[in-house]
Amino acid sequence: MxxxxxxxxxxxxxxxxxxxxxxxxxxxxxxxxxxxxxxFIDLLTDSGTGTMSDDQWAALIRGDEAYAGSRSFDRLESAVADVMGFERVVPTHQGRGAENVLYGTLLSEGDVALNNTHFDTTRAHVANQGADPVDCPVSEAHDPEADEPFKGNFSLDRARSVVDEVGAERVPLVILTITNNSAAGQPVSVANTRRVREFADEIDATFVIDACRFAENAAFVTRREDEFADADVSSVAREQLGYADAVVMSGKKDGLVNVGGFVATDDEDLFEECKQRAILYEGFPTYGGMAGRDLAAMAVGLREAVDxxxxxxxxxxxxxxxxxxxxxxxxxxxxxxxxxxxxxxxxxxxxxxxxxxxxxxxxxxxxxxxxxxxxxxxxxxxxxxxxxxxxxxxxxxxxxxxxxxxxxxxxxxxxxxxxxxxxxxxxxxxxxxxxxxxxxxxxxxxxx
Structure with a gap:
């Protein structure tokens, strides 16, 4: 229907x-x-190319364009807290702006970043910090015919072999991309997310979820993971994201808007560091490279995404x-x-x-x-x-x-x-x- x-x-x-x-x-x-x-038919990307709802267009008209402390930012902050569970938000002009802010804060020369599979801009931002992006997909991800429900999962065996090789002190960052875009948009289970959380704790690394398609991933969880067969998309999304120390988000995907992104976290120290870097590269912390109208539209879009x-x-x-x-x-x-x-x-x-x-x-x-x-x-x-x-x-x-x-x-x-x-x-x-x-x-x- x-x-x-x-x-x-x-x-x-x-x-x-x-x-x-x-x-x-x-x-x-x-x-x-x-x-x-x-x-004629443009399937190059789903990033920022979708159609907004009437409620989002209404929010555009109501957007508050104040440089500092706008109502539009308040609405986005509230939506991120309600939908994703994080109280602190640093807005950016789009997802790669959020990657620059977060990974520029967390990574240094010689570090190693582990990801179920790095996408192009993620890989480039890691490399731009002088760090090494290492993919940790499960073996089924490379088999187009394998009938497995969560081929986007993070391989803990691969990650541990990397840590054994380079040392835990060189791995300050573990990233989980949901859904796994470079692995054919395959979903990641909540059970795998929990295990990645435990692994990050073992090696004292920051655990980041790339949440661009968090709502789509949550929908797959409700359909394919027995524990969540009776759960709704919104509750699964909050639980899965809740295992992370921070999320990096392109609002152009499951924010359902044409521009915008953010970093969200409950870690006060990380928030302050990201906020200062965002001022340098994006804009004041309550607009972050976006017009107030775009902040307002994304606040609506986040709520619609888990409908x-x-x-x-x-x-x-x-x-x-x-x-x-x-x-x-x-x-x-x-x-x-x-x-x-x-x-x-x-x-x-x-x-x-x-x-x-x-x-x-x-x-x-x-x-x-x-x-x-x-x-x-x-x-x-x-x-x-x-x-x-x-x-x-x-x-x-x-x-x-x-x-x-x-x-x-x-x-x-x-x-x-x-x-x-x-x-x-x-x-x-x-x-x-x-x-x-x-x-x-x-x-x-x-x-x-």
């Missing part, structure tokens, strides 16, 4: 096949470089898209995650070796065939890491309808019809920061 009706529409159009081919070439075969107006009807519609819509793609013969990472369907590019193009970026080849074919924009999250996005060759089709919240997803399925199926004729790509130019390569690098077709 769809939980919404449309109150506003935007006209979109599909460029001609010849124009799409020209657009790809001019973009250096990197779809980040495409103009949005040249994209049972909203999150059920969200999870089911993504699951349905994944099922339809699989039925059409498109290799899909199973089970489907909460915010996106991940395609198995190695299975789609088995003749393309990893060094020729099969995921990027699939991304280009999706745009070439039907103007659909996804994103590669394999060896192009994450060089020198051992990850599956995946393509993410991230679904913006409350934005597209059944007809749009019909087109996505038809496009993906058509893109694989002549798969043997598809070749890979090689890097033509790339930035100096390898962790951020896929945002701006250009490519060219590989000679056969």
């Amino acid at each position: 769809v939980a919404y009706k449309s109150k506003m529409v935007e006209q979109i159009s599909l460029p001609s096949s010849a124009q799409r081919e020209r657009n790809l070439e001019e973009a250096g075969y990197n779809v980040f470089n495409l103009a949005a107006e040249d994209v 049972e009807a909203y999150v059920a519609d969200r999870i089911e819509g993504v699951r349905r898209l994944g099922s339809r793609l699989a039925e059409a013969g498109v290799p899909v990472y199973e089970p489907t995650g909460g915010h996106a369907v991940y395609l198995d590019a190695s299975a789609a193009f088995p003749h393309i070796p990893d060094e020729a970026f099969p995921g990027q080849a699939l991304v280009c074919e999706l745009y070439r065939e039907g103007g659909v924009r996804g994103v590669e999250l394999g060896s192009f996005a994450f060089p020198e890491t051992d990850r599956p060759e995946l393509v993410r089709l991230a679904v913006p919240r409350r934005t597209y309808h059944r007809e749009h997803f019909d087109h996505v399925v038809e496009t993906a199926a058509a893109a694989l019809e002549e798969r043997d004729a598809v070749s890979g790509y090689e890097i033509a130019s790339e930035p100096s920061v390898p962790e951020l390569r896929h945002f701006t690098a250009t490519l060219e077709p590989r000679s056969s």
